[in-house]
Structures are given as C-alpha cells and as structure tokens.
Amino acid sequence: MDINADFVTRSITLCLEHGATSRKSAMHTSVVGTSDGDLRVMVLREFDAGTHTLRFHTDARSPKVKSIEANPAMQILAYDPEAKIQIRMRGRGRVERDTPSADAAWDASTNFAKRCYLAESGPSSETAEPTSGLPQWVEGKNPDDAQVAAARQNFAIVLVTVTEFDWLYLANSGHRRAKVTIGDEGTPSVSWLVP
Numbered sequence: 001m002d003i004n005a006d007f008v009t010r011s012i013t014l015c016l017e018h019g020a021t022s023r024k025s026a027m028h029t030s031v032v033g034t035s036d037g038d039l040r041v042m043v044l045r046e047f048d049a050g051t052h053t054l055r056f057h058t059d060a061r062s063p064k065v066k067s068i069e070a071n072p073a074m075q076i077l078a079y080d081p082e083a084k085i086q087i088r089m090r091g092r093g094r095v096e097r098d099t100p101s102a103d104a105a106w107d108a109s110t111n112f113a114k115r116c117y118l119a120e121s122g123p124s125s126e127t128a129e130p131t132s133g134l135p136q137w138v139e140g141k142n143p144d145d146a147q148v149a150a151a152r153q154n155f156a157i158v159l160v161t162v163t164e165f166d167w168l169y170l171a172n173s174g175h176r177r178a179k180v181t182i183g184d185e186g187t188p189s190v191s192w193l194v195p
C-alpha cells in the first residue's frame with residue numbers, strides 16, 4: 001500500500017465520517033478531553049471535513065461545558081480496531097445553545113434521545129440515592145413532542161475544530177504515523193513520525 005500525505009488526510013476523513021454515521025464504528029464513541037484534565041466518552045455526531053470540525057451533543061449544565069467555556073483547548077482520542085487506525089486530535093471547542101446548528105441537531109434527535117435532557121439537575125450533581133435524574137413520570141417512557149419541549153433549554157452542541165491530527169496505522173509490514181497540522185487557511189500539512 002502506498003501511504004502518502006493524500007492517503008492520510010483521506011483516511012482521517014473516512015474514519016471520522018464513518019465514526020459519525022455508523023453506530024458500529026468504535027470511533028462513534030470517542031474519548032473527549034477538556035482543559036481541566038477530565039476525560040469522558042461522547043458520541044461523535046458529525047465530522048465536517050471542510051472545516052475539520054467534530055460535533056458532539058451534551059447537557060448545557062454539565063461540568064465539561066463550563067470547562068470548555070473557560071478554556072477552549074480540547075483533545076479527542078479515537079481508535080478503529082477494524083481499520084487499525086488511531087487518531088489523536090487537538091483543537092478548539094465551542095459550545096452552542098441557541099444557534100441554527102443547535103436547533104438543527106435538536107430537531108434531528110428522537111424524543112427518546114431528547115428525554116435525557118429532562119433531567120431535573122445537571123450531570124455530575126450529587127444525589128442522595130442512585131437515580132437517572134429524570135422526573136418519575138418519564139421513567140421508562142418515550143415522551144411525546146410536548147413532553148420533551150422543556151428539555152430544549154438544557155441541550156447544547158459542542159463543536160471542536162481540530163488544529164492537529166496524529167494518525168497512527170498499525171500494520172504487520174511496519175506501522176506508519178503522521179502528524180497533520182491545519183494551517184490558518186485551513187490547509188493540512190502532513191509530516192511523518194516514528195510510530
């Protein structure tokens with residue numbers, strides 16, 4: 001296989017687009033790091049190859065939102081065992097609550113997914129007992145449009161614009177590793193690293 005700069009940038013796009021659209025891809029559940037040192041798994045919803053931007057959904061009350069708003073430096077780690085490709089990313093995150101993109105993401109979600117945002121307190125709030133945080137009336141139910149409307153105020157999207165990709169491909173014939181830096185114009189430049 002001829003692994004060149006073009007191969008690497010196409011591989012990153014294919015892996016992340018597949019990660020966003022296929023629930024079976026391991027990259028669908030990636031590890032997302034914030035500047036406070038915390039890591040968590042999040043579902044990758046979209047990769048925009050034109051702007052090198054990843055989209056995630058979250059509860060606007062969660063600690064990660066506060067962290068991103070205090071310092072936008074973020075890291076994302078994804079590994080696809082079938083492709084044998086690890087992608088480590090560094091970038092700048094931003095939280096959007098009331099933008100057209102946030103509205104579109106909300107509108108495209110099922111009521112069952114929207115239900116999570118009905119939790120009475122935000123993620124990481126302490127509780128006296130083990131709980132889902134959801135109001136009793138919605139436990140185990142698929143709410144209707146009117147019932148999930150109030151959850152919209154707790155929903156936000158996190159957009160991470162990647163500035164550096166670290167691509168690692170595992171192969172018996174010899175591993176390969178590349179660093180892809182995105183310049184100010186949005187143009188990728190590829191350099192090679194010892195795996």
Ligand SMILES: Cc1cc2nc3c(=O)[nH]c(=O)nc-3n(C[C@H](O)[C@H](O)[C@H](O)COP(=O)(O)O)c2cc1C
Pocket residue numbers: 029038039040041042043044056057058059062063064065123124
């Ligand atoms: C498979 C899986 C998928 C998850 N997807 C999301 C997600 O898309 N968005 C999200 O905010 N949290 C998601 N979580 C929960 C987070 O990992 C985390 O526990 C929660 O968001 C609280 O994070 P915080 O306290 O760092 O803000 C997911 C957890 C797992 C195990």
